[in-house]
Amino acid sequence: MGLLFLWPAMAAMNDIDPDKTAGNPAAPVTIEVFSDFQCPACKGFHERTLPQLEREFVATGKVFLVYREFPLAVHAHSREAANYAVAAARLSLYRPVADALFRDQIAWSANGKVWDTVASVLTLSQQKKVKAGADDASVLGEIMRDVNAGNGVRITSTPTLVVSRGTTRYPISGTLNYEFLKSLIDDLSK
């Protein structure tokens, strides 16, 4: 009977790519980060808020972090960037590629040279695999599943965090103030 109540949360978590997670899966709080590589607010979140979150809550076992792709149609190169990042995740290289994509976001958003940024953090053999994997049906399918998961919680902007404890899920978008996020996680962890 308990499984029936847990089912929606379990179904939502079944499609997680283990190469796009951080922390202990048994942590009391799970945070799914729905992000778009070409969105300026996502760059801000990735470079300022995420490191704090990882240091204070992921490393300490309080939060299990899940990275989700949510490329918005208004951004011309988001989908291509997501394809490369998910293909890199197959080689356990999601994070270095994601870091590089956000670091050089302004440049590749302007000139469209997404691959140059991705290639800059990969060896030649890794480049071949990521290039080939970016068009792979499983990669495209994974991105589609992430987008569907986001649509399931009515995400319309990025970054959006879905903070969950058990079956309760809270989508959060906007400026994502770290002090309030910290207080929320502390309250949910009790």
Add this chain to the structure above:
Amino acid sequence: MTSRSKTLRAVTLVLRIALGVVFVYAAWTKLRTPWELFAMEVDSYQLLPLKLVELVARTLPWFELFVGLLLMTGFWLRTTAAATALLLAAFFTLMVRAYAKGMEIPCGCFGANDIISWKTLLRDGSLLAAALALTVLSFRQRRKAPPTGSLKNA
């Protein structure tokens, strides 16, 4: 009572019940979730220091609930209607400001992910119009009401 005044009374009743339900619902969507979620939405407007954001986030939903219940019951109608109109005017102004500045932020109206758009502006603008109408009607009805004991004295 003329049919016109009956109609105005019916309109007043419908407006105050509708606005009351909306306010109670708005309060409920905030009170059923941790206060930090609403705090982040208030903070998204980038207007208040964190301490005030926290104060607003912790108290505004209760105030909305109080106003909603007063509207539904009809107590102190003129004061409540005027307060509702002022509150909605403030919300609407802040939303228009955010929209004009191109801020893609949740409006903080009815729970998570209600991003400010022309739809949310239309919705809140309609609520403001309804509150203004209710305020005018409640004051007019008070003015037109016969003085107590006037029939006895006639």
